[in-house]
Amino acid sequence: MSLSPLNWKLVIDTRDAQTLADFWAAALQYEVEDPTALIDHLLSTEALPEAAVAEHNGHRVFRGYAAVRHPEDPYDPFTGIGKGRRLLFQDVPEPKTVKNRLHIDIHAEADGLDQLVSHLETLGATRVREVDKGPAGRWWVLRDPEGNEFCAA
Known part of the structure; x- marks a missing residue:
């Protein structure tokens, strides 16, 4: 089938x-x-x-x-x-009262993370924290206008 x-x-x-x-x-x-x-x-x-x-x-x-x-x-x-x-x-x-159990990740073009995060902020997102795992990757945890967490990588 x-x-x-x-x-x-x-x-x-x-x-x-x-x-x-x-x-x-x-x-x-x-x-x-x-x-x-x-x-x-x-x-x-x-x-x-x-x-x-x-x-x-x-x-x-x-x-x-x-x-x-x-x-x-x-x-x-x-x-x-x-x-x-x-x-x-x-x-x-x-x-909304607790952290999301599911979230969206938005991926930037190569070397475009900072530009993507700035763009998301102009739309109403808020930065929460930056995560830097060295060779494993770097991303930002953000919140949408209602406080839902998501990541930009």
């Missing part, structure tokens, strides 16, 4: 899904998914209440949810939902 590549999404709990999606889209050079056509359809058929919708950056969005996808992966043009590598952000009522 031959398996085809799996589509996947990593779900991240947030306080502000739209803002965090914007950060990660810029950090990873991904695209924020645009569900406007799907939302318009669901509203017109009364399958979705207007209270479930918000506006962000000129697009209709699902209140409390946002997703980003790799720009080269396929997606459904009607729903805007990616069919490949995705991050889904969902608002939850409780705040």
Whole structure:
């Protein structure tokens, strides 16, 4: 039996899904998914209440949810939902309280770590600490705008 590549999404709990999606889209050079056509359809058929919708950056969005996808992966043009590598952000009522058990590593071009970290800071990341393991590597631990840890190497 031959398996085809799996589509996947990593779900991240947030306080502000739209803002965090914007950060990660810029950090990873991904695209924020645009569900406007799907939302318009669901509203017109009364399958979705207007209270479930918000506006962000000129697009209709699902209140409390946002997703980003790799720009080269396929997606459904009607729903805007990616069919490949995705991050889904969902608002939850409780705040983040402990260190992540899973995190993203972003890899810089050769000799580009300092430039990458500076760029991530302009997007809203915060440096936590630098790790230098000599020949084994050097990287930075950072936090995204909501305090989720990630690494730049």
